[in-house]
Amino acid sequence: MATPEVVFAGTNGGALTDIADYEAAGGFTALAKARAMTPDEVIAQLNDSQLRGRGGAFFPTGRKWSFVPKPDKLPKPHYLVVNADESEPGTFKDREIMLRVPFRFLEGCLIAAHAIESKHVFVYIRGEYEREFEVLRDSLDAMRKQKLLGSVTIVLHRGAGAYICGEETALLESLEGRRGQPRTKPPFPAIAGLYAAPTAVNNVESIATATQVIALGGDAYAKLGVENSTGTRVFSLSGDVVNGGNYELPHGFPLKDLIYDVGGGIAGGRKLKAVIPGGSSTVILTAEEAERATLDFDSLTSLGTAIGSAAVIAIDDRCCMVQLGIRVSQFYEHESCGKCTPCRVGTHWLTQILQKIEDGRAAQPDLDLLLDVCDRILGKCLCPLGDSDAIAVASYVNKFRTEFQEHIDRGGCPLGGGSSLEGILAPVAMHAHTEHPVADREAVPA
Amino acid sequence: MAESALYERIQGIRRRYPSSLSAVMPALQLAQAEHGGWLPPEAFREVADALDLTPAYCLSIASFYDMFRLEPAGETVVEVCTNVSCALAGAQQVVEAFEEELGLQAGETAEDGSFTLRTVECLGGCGWATIVAIDNRHRLHVQASDVPGIVAELRGEGGDGDA
Numbered sequence: 001m002a003t004p005e006v007v008f009a010g011t012n013g014g015a016l017t018d019i020a021d022y023e024a025a026g027g028f029t030a031l032a033k034a035r036a037m038t039p040d041e042v043i044a045q046l047n048d049s050q051l052r053g054r055g056g057a058f059f060p061t062g063r064k065w066s067f068v069p070k071p072d073k074l075p076k077p078h079y080l081v082v083n084a085d086e087s088e089p090g091t092f093k094d095r096e097i098m099l100r101v102p103f104r105f106l107e108g109c110l111i112a113a114h115a116i117e118s119k120h121v122f123v124y125i126r127g128e129y130e131r132e133f134e135v136l137r138d139s140l141d142a143m144r145k146q147k148l149l150g151s152v153t154i155v156l157h158r159g160a161g162a163y164i165c166g167e168e169t170a171l172l173e174s175l176e177g178r179r180g181q182p183r184t185k186p187p188f189p190a191i192a193g194l195y196a197a198p199t200a201v202n203n204v205e206s207i208a209t210a211t212q213v214i215a216l217g218g219d220a221y222a223k224l225g226v227e228n229s230t231g232t233r234v235f236s237l238s239g240d241v242v243n244g245g246n247y248e249l250p251h252g253f254p255l256k257d258l259i260y261d262v263g264g265g266i267a268g269g270r271k272l273k274a275v276i277p278g279g280s281s282t283v284i285l286t287a288e289e290a291e292r293a294t295l296d297f298d299s300l301t302s303l304g305t306a307i308g309s310a311a312v313i314a315i316d317d318r319c320c321m322v323q324l325g326i327r328v329s330q331f332y333e334h335e336s337c338g339k340c341t342p343c344r345v346g347t348h349w350l351t352q353i354l355q356k357i358e359d360g361r362a363a364q365p366d367l368d369l370l371l372d373v374c375d376r377i378l379g380k381c382l383c384p385l386g387d388s389d390a391i392a393v394a395s396y397v398n399k400f401r402t403e404f405q406e407h408i409d410r411g412g413c414p415l416g417g418g419s420s421l422e423g424i425l426a427p428v429a430m431h432a433h434t435e436h437p438v439a440d441r442e443a444v445p446a
Numbered sequence: 447m448a449e450s451a452l453y454e455r456i457q458g459i460r461r462r463y464p465s466s467l468s469a470v471m472p473a474l475q476l477a478q479a480e481h482g483g484w485l486p487p488e489a490f491r492e493v494a495d496a497l498d499l500t501p502a503y504c505l506s507i508a509s510f511y512d513m514f515r516l517e518p519a520g521e522t523v524v525e526v527c528t529n530v531s532c533a534l535a536g537a538q539q540v541v542e543a544f545e546e547e548l549g550l551q552a553g554e555t556a557e558d559g560s561f562t563l564r565t566v567e568c569l570g571g572c573g574w575a576t577i578v579a580i581d582n583r584h585r586l587h588v589q590a591s592d593v594p595g596i597v598a599e600l601r602g603e604g605g606d607g608d609a
Binding site: 127174177178236276311319334 | 528
């Protein structure tokens with residue numbers, strides 16, 4: 001690929017885990033450059049770059065930092081919290097960034113801390129990422145030996161297995177030593193975040209990219225990619241493709257080229273059926289829509305979906321869309337923190353109704369009930385976890401309605417046990433609490 | 447003796463944070479490692495003592511997060527991701543192969559305490575499916591046909607002891 005690497009620049013496909021190698025590749029020059037600037041000048045560079053958050057919300061990074069009040073306006077400790085709790089299904093880019101360019105990431109932490117005038121950085125790394133934690137710990141030790149941290153402390157805080165802690169306020173709760181349940185907003189973390197003090201919460205890739213924005217200059221970075229989606233992105237490609245993996249490509253790259261050229265196409269010469277473009281929380285695309293899509297904010301928004309965490313899951317024609325709905329819904333049901341009723345109960349209902357459809361026990365009103373439950377979750381909770389389930393499931397129904405209808409008409413799965421997701425055992429189904437078949441009650445008569 | 451060592455180590459963790467409450471998760475992680483991979487009732491008392499909390503509060507934290515175990519786990523914990531990308535790649539066949547090789551259903555621990563087998567949610571390795579975590583170390587591209595070899599390897603290691 002003749003595409004420029006930014007996040008992975010200088011790795012030549014390998015890893016820069018030796019501090020001397022990283023320095024030889026130009027490492028820590030961005031930090032020196034940033035420290036010679038005022039915090040406002042650093043933020044101006046980020047604004048010029050038009051870098052937008054890589055965690056999923058695509059919020060402009062420079063603007064996020066500018067929301068953190070100056071220490072003289074709000075004289076409390078300021079915190080930088082890095083969200084390394086990557087757990088959106090389909091997404092595995094941050095771990096590769098931490099493994100291959102740990103120093104670039106940690107350098108970015110120090111640059112961000114300088115920009116928001118913080119002396120305290122917490123990296124909340126998901127508990128399952130053991131090797132990534134060890135690499136960061138060793139990298140941090142090497143930086144301490146070279147006295148690169150200055151007066152800043154960086155604490156690596158390990159999560160313990162909760163998808164919800166990727167939501168920024170749940171992450172802050174967890175970091176404060178409580179159950180990871182989202183907070184009401186406002187106040188936003190920029191004003192009252194960690195320990196009720198001004199806090200910026202950024203994703204790993206955003207932070208690693210910030211290093212490169214300073215190194216290259218904001219304007220130069222903005223020349224990469226396309227309008228409204230500048231720069232490169234580490235796309236996580238998975239599902240029914242020959243070569244799954246992470247690929248750093250400029251925004252605006254055609255989705256079909258990612259699947260067919262970079263990813264080597266669909267395994268076994270089968271036909272593409274659908275694509276989840278930005279992690280399991282995003283609206284699914286049909287194969288025909290995927291043909292037209294480019295991987296940037298505007299293209300995917302115009303198709304009614306989102307770039308999300310840039311996790312592309314290709315799905316071939318063996319997959320039953322009802323089973324896909326079940327598996328996705330089981331995930332959100334398992335990960336619901338339980339705080340808001342529409343999410344806690346609604347995700348369980350969605351799973352149950354979908355299971356009923358799959359088993360051939362459903363009648364026509366169940367399909368309406370399914371979409372009705374989606375509506376009763378959407379926008380009614382503190383965080384988007386329940387929404388994610390509702391958005392994903394509703395999109396499967398809307399785009400593959402005939403297939404759902406067939407399940408009802410034929411009294412079972414038209415793929416007749418041949419689906420690629422047949423029999424899959426979700427963690428939520430290992431536990432006993434699915435013994436309350438709520439959706440087996442009579443559906444509300446139409 | 448382990449108790450006082452644990453107490454001291456928790457104090458070390460506590461100093462990293464402006465608020466001692468923040469140390470509860472890392473402290474529970476330490477306690478779980480000390481107690482052979484799970485949190486018996488005395489672990490909650492130890493953590494609570496070290497951080498001036500109640501055991502009940504510590505339990506309320508542990509019960510929220512998947513990686514804290516409230517019952518004894520096997521010496522080797524095998525976790526198979528069955529989220530969408532791994533499922534598309536044949537995770538179910540991998541689960542069934544482990545069930546057959548280990549003589550366990552997913553979710554069970556062997557009576558001799560040798561193995562625990564579970565399915566888990568996305569481990570963040572979707573492009574390298576199927577992902578199997580063995581004592582938190584991730585193996586990539588696992589297929590059902592690899593499982594007999596993996597289990598033989600794990601049983602072999604167990605026999606050698608870790609002295």
